[in-house]
Amino acid sequence: MPPVETHRPLTIGELSERSGVSASALHFYERNGLIEAERTAGNQRRYRRDTLRRVAFIKTSQRVGLPLKDIREALESLPDGRTPTKRDWSRLSLRWRKELDERIAALQHLRNDLDGCIGCGCLSLKSCTLQNPSDELGASGAGAQRWTLPE
Amino acid sequence: MPPVETHRPLTIGELSERSGVSASALHFYERNGLIEAERTAGNQRRYRRDTLRRVAFIKTSQRVGLPLKDIREALESLPDGRTPTKRDWSRLSLRWRKELDERIAALQHLRNDLDGCIGCGCLSLKSCTLQNPSDELGASGAGAQRWTLPE
DNA sequence: CTAGAACCTCAACTAATGTTGAGGTCAATC
């Protein structure tokens, strides 16, 4: 296997296969500015190989629960012309880690409240902190709102 | 304040105000079998007061990230004719607690993986467990899929 | 008894995240 093979750009079929993301979803991501592609003379897409990592980042971010809009914003912070370095990706990962931490904390808080409510079976509006995000949960885990409330 | 006031059914405006859920959303919940209402002679909705708790349960469940379909299924396990008791609500809360636990565990797993990746900046398909839900995360935290994958 | 607030239904629209299909083109192989 010639090493030059390693640098050949990917067709959409290859990217789809290797990323596990459908071609139609890749089209969609492109329309929404999350990925981009060169074109052949015949107008077919050719992806730089680091697009694979980009798509991986998109998938992972979605698993965390982030909307594509946020993911696009994060990706926009990548260097424009050059292929992103490990350091670039690390920075993004670190950013997501914070989101994750907040989200986990919020869910744990919710669980604690739920534990309290299981005893009383309350879930009633005034007495149960679960009902009012702006109450205790809002104060100690503002991150929660990021994930469930509209902007 | 006469105690009989406590038993008067709620108008949609009252339920909306007290639950923080818009009237149009209440209509929507009704269309989708999540809540129900009696009607006055003039066809206006009148809600039993425990509907307040039902709506609270819906809101809380949504904050956990559950789709309405799942919430409806849970609510269907409530007794049909009578007003649910604390015990009934406790049972549902307990069920949600399990979901929450799984979800927290899955996110923690994801975070651990992410920590590994921050060091290497990888996020590449083969080497990074983050990419393949059916790998480690799938094995130890199947619950994660419940929240992010289509059925 | 009447004005105005609150309510009713139904249809259409929104936004996110894609999928599906029609109709046509490209490119790699025999």
Place this chain on the structure above:
DNA sequence: GATTGACCTCAACATTAGTTGAGGTTCTAG
């Protein structure tokens, strides 16, 4: 150099969770 699988665009549709508006009715307070 033709075939065939992979690709292209564009439009329409799907799903979730509602919102908005039009056009009409009911309820309540004065």
